[in-house]
Amino acid sequence: MTKKRVTKIDPKEKLSPYLDHQSNRQKKKTKAKTKVSASLSQLRNERKSALLKRLGLLVGISLFAILVLGYYISPxxxxxxxxxxxxxxxxxxxxxxxxxxxxxxxxxxxxxxxxxxxxxxxxxxxxxxxxxxxxxxxxxxxxxxxxYHTKGYIKTNKGYRKILSHGKLGSQYIPWSKVSSDKPVFVGYNHEISLKETLNLFNSLPSDFQDQIKLLSGNTRRKSQVIFLMKDGNVVIGNVSTLKSKLKYYNKIKTKVGKNTLIDLEVGAFSRPLTPNEKRAYGIT
The missing domain is CATH 3.10.20.310 (membrane protein fhac)
Incomplete structure (x- = not known):
């Protein structure tokens, strides 16, 4: 009678895949629990930090408000x-x-x-x-x-008043010592309307020509006439309506004449020396 061969089986070997699988699952669960625990802990810390920041901000604002209110009600x-x-x-x-x-x-x-x-x-x-x-x-x-910027000055019986850039006169009367030599003086303007017309004309003139004007006289023969005493001692006569367009002739004439000359641009464009009476009238010595 032949004996049956018996094969020995190691139980651990058969159970090893199962045990390894169980072990890996257990490790994963442990690792997952650790991650979840760490995430919850981090979340709690973040929430705590945010809460402290908000609390600090509220406290800071409250203290600032108290300080401001305290300052406001104090002497x-x-x-x-x-x-x-x-x-x-x-x-x-x-x-x-x-x-x-x-x-x-x-x-x-x-x-x-x-x-x-x-x-x-x-x-x-x-x-x-x-x-x-x-x-x-x-x-x-x-x-x-x-x-407002000062465009010039107007002479009155009480003194000088500023002519301001928005067209109004200054509220104060100032002495001659406070009148700027860089700004023109308007004399002989007893009516506000004529002053306004001349001022509008003056503002429309080129700035380089404005800078040469020393005095504007309202003592004219006609309402449409304007008289400028220039800083170089010459006198320019023109018409309110046409002077601006005729200034191109002024520079040409000016280069050919000397001081104390009358440059007439009212009707045509010519020049002549000022008479002694005219010099006295315009205060030219």
């Missing part, structure tokens, strides 16, 4: 002094009075509501174009005045 926010800045001939004390600013007023109110003061001053003083405010040392209010 430190009251106007202590008012200072005027800018090149102006206006009386400083009168300007400050015209603003209506009181010592009990708050400095901050004027920083955000300058238009009220601007309107008050521009209505009283035609020279003022705009005003701006700034604060110095907590409660010292500084008003910066921006004035």
């Amino acid at each position: 430190l926010a009251n106007v202590k002094s008012v200072q005027i800045e800018g090149e102006t001939d206006l009386p400083v004390k009168d300007v400050v009075t015209a603003t209506g600013i009181k010592a009990s007023d708050k400095v901050v109110d004027y920083l955000f509501n300058k238009q009220v003061v601007n309107n008050k001053l521009s209505q009283k003083y035609s020279e003022i174009k705009n005003v701006n405010f700034r604060v110095k040392h907590f409660n010292n209010l500084v008003i910066k005045i921006d004035e």
Whole structure:
């Protein structure tokens, strides 16, 4: 009788794939749990950090608001002094009075509501174009005045007044010592209409010709006539309607004549020496 051959089987070998699979699954589960745990921990930290930032921002804003409110209701926010800045001939004390600013007023109110003061001053003083405010040392209010450009001056019985770039006359009478030699003087203009017409003509002229004019005389024979005393001592006569178009002849004539010459551009275009009486009349010596 033949004996059957018995093959030995190692149970571990048969179970090894299963055990390895189970082991890998267990490792993956452990790894996944670790990742989830790490993600949750990171998320909690991020949320905590964001919460702290928002809390810090709210605290900062609250503290700032408390400081601002505390400053506003304290005497430190009251106007202590008012200072005027800018090149102006206006009386400083009168300007400050015209603003209506009181010592009990708050400095901050004027920083955000300058238009009220601007309107008050521009209505009283035609020279003022705009005003701006700034604060110095907590409660010292500084008003910066921006004035209209001065085109010239008009002579009156009380003194000289500025002719401003927007066509109005200055509110103040100034002495001859404050009249700029760079600007022309309008004399003999008793009617505002004739002054306005001449001023419109003057503004339409080339700037290089404007700079040569020393005086504009309203003492003319005709309403349409204009008389310019030039800085070189010559006198130019023209017509309100045609002078601008005839200036091309002025430069040609000017190069051929000397000082104290009358250059007439009213009808034609010619020149002649000024008479002694004309020199005295125009103040030419």
